[in-house]
Amino acid sequence: MRNQDIKQLYETFVLPTYRQLPVCLAKGKGGRVWDLEGKEYLDFFPGWGVSGLGHSHPAVVSAIKDQARKLIHVSNNFLNPKQARLAEAISEASFPARVFFGNSGAEANEGAIKFARRYGSATGRYEIITMENSFHGRTLATITATGQTKYQEGFAPLPEGFGYVPFNDLEALKKRIGPKTVAVMLELIQGEGGINVASPEYVREIRRICDEKDLLLIADEVQTGMGRTGKFFAYQHYGIEPDLMTLAKALGGGVPIGALVVNRRIKGEILTPGTHASTFGGNPLACAAALGVFKAIRKEKLLRNTEIMGAYLREKLEELKTKYSFIREIRGMGLMLGMDLSIPGAKIAEECLNAGLLINCTHETVLRIMPAMIVSKTFLNRGLFILDKVLANVRK
Numbered sequence: 001m002r003n004q005d006i007k008q009l010y011e012t013f014v015l016p017t018y019r020q021l022p023v024c025l026a027k028g029k030g031g032r033v034w035d036l037e038g039k040e041y042l043d044f045f046p047g048w049g050v051s052g053l054g055h056s057h058p059a060v061v062s063a064i065k066d067q068a069r070k071l072i073h074v075s076n077n078f079l080n081p082k083q084a085r086l087a088e089a090i091s092e093a094s095f096p097a098r099v100f101f102g103n104s105g106a107e108a109n110e111g112a113i114k115f116a117r118r119y120g121s122a123t124g125r126y127e128i129i130t131m132e133n134s135f136h137g138r139t140l141a142t143i144t145a146t147g148q149t150k151y152q153e154g155f156a157p158l159p160e161g162f163g164y165v166p167f168n169d170l171e172a173l174k175k176r177i178g179p180k181t182v183a184v185m186l187e188l189i190q191g192e193g194g195i196n197v198a199s200p201e202y203v204r205e206i207r208r209i210c211d212e213k214d215l216l217l218i219a220d221e222v223q224t225g226m227g228r229t230g231k232f233f234a235y236q237h238y239g240i241e242p243d244l245m246t247l248a249k250a251l252g253g254g255v256p257i258g259a260l261v262v263n264r265r266i267k268g269e270i271l272t273p274g275t276h277a278s279t280f281g282g283n284p285l286a287c288a289a290a291l292g293v294f295k296a297i298r299k300e301k302l303l304r305n306t307e308i309m310g311a312y313l314r315e316k317l318e319e320l321k322t323k324y325s326f327i328r329e330i331r332g333m334g335l336m337l338g339m340d341l342s343i344p345g346a347k348i349a350e351e352c353l354n355a356g357l358l359i360n361c362t363h364e365t366v367l368r369i370m371p372a373m374i375v376s377k378t379f380l381n382r383g384l385f386i387l388d389k390v391l392a393n394v395r396k
């Protein structure tokens, strides 16, 4: 099949909800992908953060193969050893916790919202405060949690019970908390919002306020989780623990899985049998893949690699900043970096694609750069060389 034939099928049969690039990726290995015509791309944004270990990592491939031969799916009404072991692995990497599994980031956040509402139901509290420029998913409740009106347009009436405050603004948050507030939900680094990093004082103070007022602190780690920032979870940079944490994207190494991680510090049973469910959630195949991800991160010391490569990449991006006056700022942590420009970034991402480098542009002016955790300096240098050339052309 040729690109053109595939495009034709899309136009006839697939709802056009995505702004698609005119490229069909047919094969991937590590940090590289190839299109149908065999053109190679260096992937500095693998699967929008899903392929955190790179494409088709051997640990994930063999875990999927082994499990597929035994049992792909089983209903959640039966015990599932892979699910139990994955919940244990998540808890060991974060805090003493119990986990609910779904299939995506939106579903994990939906679970967190439902958890918070039930938590507050005894005291008549239901309001969740989220941040401007946040992104929490595309279901009705999660677009409402998302503090960007562009995702909500045309979908009214939206569910009640959400309030928004500017990110990193403690006074605004304090003012917004009211008698109906039950939770504060945030990304420690806003991804879609433009790689905005929460300040340590801000996060620590939110934790203190949540403790004082019996509010749940929900960390959306869908994009920042599973090692992206150089620690398993971004909250670990801040010296606090959230009450609820949501995961998805890189958790399954490419297989759809999401998780709501509930800290054991929350007393009582909030979600009891029958109150929440997901048919596919945490099935043996997805959990086996995620266990493969944990195994590879530990065995290959990928957190350390992310820290070292992240620091190297940042240094190189800072060098580009001194070279090009239209680069305003380099932001982020580990291998989750953003280059904020004073000019629109979409065209630059497009030029990079043409030159064989995959990056993303978010929030109009921010180039989002999130290579896989397995990358080497040589690989990064190859991508940086292309980026430099594209930026030089822009300056011209």
Ligand SMILES: Cc1ncc(COP(=O)(O)O)c(C=O)c1O
Residues within 6 Å of the ligand: 103, 104, 105, 106, 107, 109, 135, 136, 137, 138, 187, 191, 192, 220, 221, 222, 223, 224, 248, 249
């Ligand atoms: C922080 C964050 N939360 C939630 C989501 C939604 O995840 P999904 O697309 O898997 O539903 C995303 C997706 O980009 C995200 O970045």
